[in-house]
Amino acid sequence: MDIGKRSFQEEEMATNVAKNKLDELNQMFGPVASKSLGDYFPFLRWLTFYGAEKKLREKHIKREAFLQSLIDEHRKTNSSTSVTSGEIGHTLIDAMLKLQESEPNFYTDNVIKGMILAILRAGPHATVTTTELVVLRLTLHPEVFKTARDEIDSHVGHSRLIDDADLAKLPYLYYIINETLRLRSVSVLPPRESSTECTIGGYHIPAGTQLLVNSGAVHMDPQLWKDPDMFKPERFQQNEEEKVACKFLSFGSGRRQCPGAGLAMRLIALLLGTLIQCFEWEKADGGSVKIIFRPREALTKVLAEL
Ligand code: HEM
Numbered sequence: 001m002d003i004g005k006r007s008f009q010e011e012e013m014a015t016n017v018a019k020n021k022l023d024e025l026n027q028m029f030g031p032v033a034s035k036s037l038g039d040y041f042p043f044l045r046w047l048t049f050y051g052a053e054k055k056l057r058e059k060h061i062k063r064e065a066f067l068q069s070l071i072d073e074h075r076k077t078n079s080s081t082s083v084t085s086g087e088i089g090h091t092l093i094d095a096m097l098k099l100q101e102s103e104p105n106f107y108t109d110n111v112i113k114g115m116i117l118a119i120l121r122a123g124p125h126a127t128v129t130t131t132e133l134v135v136l137r138l139t140l141h142p143e144v145f146k147t148a149r150d151e152i153d154s155h156v157g158h159s160r161l162i163d164d165a166d167l168a169k170l171p172y173l174y175y176i177i178n179e180t181l182r183l184r185s186v187s188v189l190p191p192r193e194s195s196t197e198c199t200i201g202g203y204h205i206p207a208g209t210q211l212l213v214n215s216g217a218v219h220m221d222p223q224l225w226k227d228p229d230m231f232k233p234e235r236f237q238q239n240e241e242e243k244v245a246c247k248f249l250s251f252g253s254g255r256r257q258c259p260g261a262g263l264a265m266r267l268i269a270l271l272l273g274t275l276i277q278c279f280e281w282e283k284a285d286g287g288s289v290k291i292i293f294r295p296r297e298a299l300t301k302v303l304a305e306l
Pocket of ligand 1: 260
């Protein structure tokens, strides 16, 4: 969807080839693990220059070359395809290259690289981690699993697989995802800066102050959430909880709120719904959190036809 390319082929999955390619991508697009004292004590900023900043610069150069090669590749393919068939590709890069033709000063290669980078960095990790957390929560809460399965069975049934159009009729899946994210945010909110002097919670904040919002603390505040440490997806019924500004912060808030929230929720709900519909889940023996998925008898016919 973003770049129209698989990182590795299906037959390479679970092999070292896939692992190495994923490691390489993680290194390029994952966060820089090192922290620097200079971030906390400004007089030590010079340390940052040789530590974290050096690593960031190296990473940036690698990423820059990778993203430019993708753009060049798409530009080349589009120019040859449009000559022969009049069609261009349908990835985000293609769409932005098309816009570049009409607004070259705005949609420069740098802007396109910035957008792809924002999406590659911000999206996949949070989506995958949330899915894993939801699966774990459901194995720990069979009663919630049962409610989700009953909802799917009554709206979708056993004769076909759940699809995108069914999601509107399956709100409980969304409550489960929200509640999982409330208990364990997967993204840290980026810092804000006060544009003017203000007072927050009785504290005087001068203009230009960097502010960090602790979404985890907001999500566990007993004044905002009843029984905050309990896993209760029902609390999100009718979206009442989400409507209260700055109470549910897993996707941030305001102008910089996550633009991928809708897509992420649909992706996770669809994957989760399919796993609930098609498989019996069973926690593996022992202390590990390994889960065994057994094809569900009612769905064996549908699964066999895949
Ligand atoms: C469960 C999955 C996800 C979670 C929990 C999540 C969470 C967040 C959070 C907390 C922010 C910061 C918001 C703020 O500062 O107020 C953010 C920003 C962002 N997210 Fe997501 N995100 C998810 C999935 C995605 C996906 C799938 C995409 C893209 C396809 C995406 C694209 C972005 C982008 C581009 C930003 C930066 C927005 C800006 O700075 O203006 N996210 N996300």
